[in-house]
Amino acid sequence: MRRGEQWSALAFATPSVLGLGLFTLFPVGMAVVMSLFTWPMLGSNEFVGLDNFRYLFGAxxxxxxxxxxxxxxxxxxxxxxxxxxxxxxxxxxxxxxxxxxxxxxxxxxxxxxxxxxxxxxxxxxxxxxxxxxxxxxxxxxxxxxxxxxxxxxxxxxxxxxxxxxxxxxxxxxxxxxxxxxxxxxxxxxxxxxxxxxxxxxxxxxxxxxxxxxxxxxxxxxxxxxxxxxxxxxxxxxxxxxxxxxxxxxxxxxxxxxxxxxxxxxxxxxxxxxxxxxx
CATH class of the missing domain: 1.10.3720.10 (MetI-like)
Structure with a gap:
């Protein structure tokens, strides 16, 4: 592709890539992080590792x-x-x-x-x-x-x-x-x-x-x-x-x-x- 075509393709793809990152990839990444913490809506967070998963299947x-x-x-x-x-x-x-x-x-x-x-x-x-x-x-x-x-x-x-x-x-x-x-x-x-x-x-x-x-x-x-x-x-x-x-x-x-x-x-x-x- 010529350089002009590359910039045009990037311009068209940017909104979709930003939407994917903001509304899909970022929430998925945050869900991974949050699953390893106690994460109350109000209050401080505490790292607990896999304790949330152990609680689900055990207690x-x-x-x-x-x-x-x-x-x-x-x-x-x-x-x-x-x-x-x-x-x-x-x-x-x-x-x-x-x-x-x-x-x-x-x-x-x-x-x-x-x-x-x-x-x-x-x-x-x-x-x-x-x-x-x-x-x-x-x-x-x-x-x-x-x-x-x-x-x-x-x-x-x-x-x-x-x-x-x-x-x-x-x-x-x-x-x-x-x-x-x-x-x-x-x-x-x-x-x-x-x-x-x-x-x-x-x-x-x-x-x-x-x-x-x-x-x-x-x-x-x-x-x-x-x-x-x-x-x-x-x-x-x-x-x-x-x-x-x-x-x-x-x-x-x-x-x-x-x-x-x-x-x-x-x-x-x-x-x-x-x-x-x-």
């Missing part, structure tokens, strides 16, 4: 409960979301009103989550309705999962619908001519052709599920007891209710490590089942 029962609930929520929410979105995408692809159905099913995904959660809370707590699903520790988390699936499956449905539309018709016709049944075509032809979309939807859904906050916060506030508390709720409570930013930063790094590990496993595992067109 804080609410964190372990939140960790368990987050994994249970993810284990239920992700397959339900993917299966429902995939099934509806195939059903819509055969409908004469496909555009209408896509709009209707996608509406929950673009409406404010807080408003949706408030409406679902009112539905769960309708006068005279027994039992109160949100007040029962056995059903509260399942209720949060149900609301979350309703809210979120529309996005993956759109992704899968696009993947279905892009399937090469000659391949599907060849499978039909060879005598493959509908189930056989689905398993051996259609799903492999959709595997990049399935991989993308799965990895994004898992990441979103591990960061769940709004739904349990509005529906149950983490209750009853700690039955629906999640990792992000625990981080929020440590930082803004207990006002211990060091402990909150440590919890955030635990969440980051979990997401990083799960994402890395998914990227390694994709080599076995994701098929990209050459």
């Amino acid at each position: 804080d029962p609410t964190f372990l409960a939140a960790l368990r609930n987050t994994f249970v929520f993810t284990g239920l929410y992700v397959p339900l979301n993917i299966v429902l979105a995939l099934g509806l995408a195939f059903w819509i692809s055969r409908s004469h009103w496909k555009n209408l159905w896509r709009v209707l099913f996608f509406i929950p995904a673009i409406t404010p989550m807080v408003a949706n959660a408030v409406i679902w809370k009112l539905l769960f707590q309708m006068a005279g309705r027994e039992p109160n699903l949100l007040a029962d520790g056995r059903t509260a988390l399942l209720s949060v999962v149900a609301m979350s699936v309703w809210q979120g499956f529309g996005y993956n449905m759109i992704v899968f619908s696009a993947a279905i539309n892009e399937m090469p018709r000659p391949v599907l016709e060849a499978a039909a001519i060879d005598g493959a049944s509908g189930l056989r075509r689905l398993v051996s032809v259609q799903l492999p052709l959709m595997s990049p979309a399935l991989f993308f939807a799965t990895i994004m859904t898992v990441i979103n599920a591990l960061q769940v906050f709004t739904q349990p916060y509005i529906l149950t506030a983490g209750g009853p007891g700690n039955a629906t508390s999640t990792l992000v709720m625990n981080i929020y409570q440590a930082g803004f209710q207990s006002r211990d930013l060091g402990l909150a930063a440590a919890g955030a790094w635990v969440l980051f490590a979990i997401i990083l590990l799960v994402t890395a496993v998914q990227f390694v595992g994709q080599r076995r089942w994701v098929h990209y067109e050459s």
